[in-house]
Amino acid sequence: MDVFEAIKGRRSVRKYKKEPVDRELVKKLLDAAHWAPSGGNIQPWLFIVIEDPKLLDVIRKVSPGYFGEAPLAILVCSNKEKAYKVGGTLGRDYLTICDCAMAVQNMLLAAYALGLGTCVVKSFSHTAVKELLAIPDGIEPELLVIVGHPDQVPKPPPKVPLSEIVYLNKYGEKFPNLEG
Amino acid sequence: MDVFEAIKGRRSVRKYKKEPVDRELVKKLLDAAHWAPSGGNIQPWLFIVIEDPKLLDVIRKVSPGYFGEAPLAILVCSNKEKAYKVGGTLGRDYLTICDCAMAVQNMLLAAYALGLGTCVVKSFSHTAVKELLAIPDGIEPELLVIVGHPDQVPKPPPKVPLSEIVYLNKYGEKFPNLEG
Numbered sequence: 398m399d400v401f402e403a404i405k406g407r408r409s410v411r412k413y414k415k416e417p418v419d420r421e422l423v424k425k426l427l428d429a430a431h432w433a434p435s436g437g438n439i440q441p442w443l444f445i446v447i448e449d450p451k452l453l454d455v456i457r458k459v460s461p462g463y464f465g466e467a468p469l470a471i472l473v474c475s476n477k478e479k480a481y482k483v484g485g486t487l488g489r490d491y492l493t494i495c496d497c498a499m500a501v502q503n504m505l506l507a508a509y510a511l512g513l514g515t516c517v518v519k520s521f522s523h524t525a526v527k528e529l530l531a532i533p534d535g536i537e538p539e540l541l542v543i544v545g546h547p548d549q550v551p552k553p554p555p556k557v558p559l560s561e562i563v564y565l566n567k568y569g570e571k572f573p574n575l576e577g
Numbered sequence: 578m579d580v581f582e583a584i585k586g587r588r589s590v591r592k593y594k595k596e597p598v599d600r601e602l603v604k605k606l607l608d609a610a611h612w613a614p615s616g617g618n619i620q621p622w623l624f625i626v627i628e629d630p631k632l633l634d635v636i637r638k639v640s641p642g643y644f645g646e647a648p649l650a651i652l653v654c655s656n657k658e659k660a661y662k663v664g665g666t667l668g669r670d671y672l673t674i675c676d677c678a679m680a681v682q683n684m685l686l687a688a689y690a691l692g693l694g695t696c697v698v699k700s701f702s703h704t705a706v707k708e709l710l711a712i713p714d715g716i717e718p719e720l721l722v723i724v725g726h727p728d729q730v731p732k733p734p735p736k737v738p739l740s741e742i743v744y745l746n747k748y749g750e751k752f753p754n755l756e757g
Contacts, residue, residue: 398579398580399578399579399580399690400578400579400580400582400583400686400687400690401605401609401687401690402580403580404609404612404683404686404687405609405612407612407614409614420753420754424739424754424755425581427739427743427755428739429581429584429585431736431737431739431742432584432585432587432736433682434587434589434682434685434697436697436699438734438735440736440737440742442742443742443743443744443748444742444743444744445743445744445745445746445747445748446743446744446745446746446752447746448745448746449746452746487699487700491674491699492699494671494674494675494678495674495678495681495697495699495720496678498674498675498676498678498679498682499678499679499681499682501675501679502613502614502678502679502682502683503584503682505614506580506584506686507580507581507584509580510579510580510581517614517616517675519616519667519671519672519675520667530746530747530748531747531748531749532748533748536748540675554618555618556611556612556620557611557620559604559607559608559611562611562620562622562623562624563607563623563624563625563626564623564624564625564626565625565626565628566625566626566627566628566629566632566710567625567710567711568623568625568710568711568712568713568716569711572626573600574600574604575604575607
């Protein structure tokens with residue numbers, strides 16, 4: 398699938414079919430994820446694939462943002478300790494979040510190209526998720542990506558037009574000929 | 578360009594030709610950026626396109642991470658005030674960073690598909706950049722993306738193999754049949 402088609406066509410899916418997600422597809426998502434850029438090449442990311450239905454059920458209960466019955470979720474974590482050793486506080490407190498978010502965006506686009514639906518969830522109990530997945534100190538859950546075969550794909554959300562959010566050379570200076 | 582090809586082929590470019598970047602291409606990058614997902618659809622992002630050579634020169638001087646002579650840069654900022662109003666402290670302090678990073682990843686992939694090189698820079702003086710671009714309180718620079726026609730494209734950086742960073746259902750549990 399064309400990259401622009403993926404970028405524009407991807408939606409946050411909140412209704413899924415029960416059909417499981419093939420592990421070969423999951424591997425493609427993970428591969429896409431870890432090709433994201435990483436500040437100082439720290440690669441602070443870790444991925445926990447959750448496909449055990451009972452575990453997913455509990456995760457769902459502690460994640461108000463987990464809509465629908467997606468049969469799979471990938472928890473993207475950051476290795477804060479590693480990031481601190483290589484990148485100091487900027488590495489630990491900021492670059493980890495950026496790197497993981499970029500890895501997630503790769504996953505979302507890859508999933509869409511493979512016919513899968515995804516939704517990024519930040520609204521989950523960190524404490525509960527850490528305990529449920531036995532995540533040690535120094536590793537922090539960043540974003541939960543739920544994955545499945547879409548049952549319903551929402552329309553694009555309303556978008557702030559570019560003309561309101563793009564400036565040229567200075568804050569407030571109009572960038573010419575933008576739509577909207 | 579195929580989305581997987583873009584994800585895997587994109588590199589962080591640090592040597593650029595002097596040739597300017599056509600504004601029509603810049604608009605495509607911005608369009609790609611603002612199709613990123615956004616927690617609660619807050620869309621906290623703002624983009625300042627910097628193409629004035631004198632201004633770029635000064636920005637480069639306060640940005641130790643700005644390599645090469647890229648003829649254009651896009652500063653991705655977050656509207657912290659807007660994010661706080663809609664998403665509280667999680668929105669202001671976390672989702673803004675994620676959303677902007679995802680928007681940046683879209684830009685990087687779009688740029689690569691258009692034959693452009695990019696590099697994400699976090700190492701810049703926030704105070705200096707805010708003053709130079711007249712960025713008001715409540716708006717924060719997040720990431721600087723330098724853009725140009727690549728003069729030299731580096732080899733892929735060494736990657737931690739997936740087998741070391743992917744787990745199944747629990748931290749530390751092996752996900753079967755991963756390469757590496």
